[in-house]
Amino acid sequence: MGILFFTIAAFIFIGILCALNIPSFILKSNTPHWITQIPIAHRGMHDQERPENSLGAFKMAIDHGYAIELDVHLSADEEVIIYHDEEMDRLTNLQGKIRSYPAHVLTQTTLGTSQEK
Secondary structure: HHHHHHHHHHHHHHHHHHOOOOOOOOOOOOOOOOHHHHEEEEOOOOOOOOOOOHHHHHHHHHHHHOOOOOOOOOOOOEEEEEEEOOOOOOOOOOOOOOHHHHHHHOOOOOOOOOOOO
């Protein structure tokens, strides 16, 4: 589990560097092209029809050639869950931390006003 979080943290750090438009000379010359040249869709390419972190938002980003930034958390039963916030309140009808729900509850919860889960 430690390597997963280290990898995710590294991608987030690189994403922040790119978002802040840090000069490319700070990044090593062997940095992959997609990190510095391809737009990154934060939580997917979301809009009114496709809520953030939904499969629809990720598919739209992929269809437009964007890289995707996402956040991961663990459910109560230690399954990996993709969701931006630590708590479910903002986009779902659930209250409280992701960590307090088992994966089968989280994966059946709709996002925003859409039917996406």
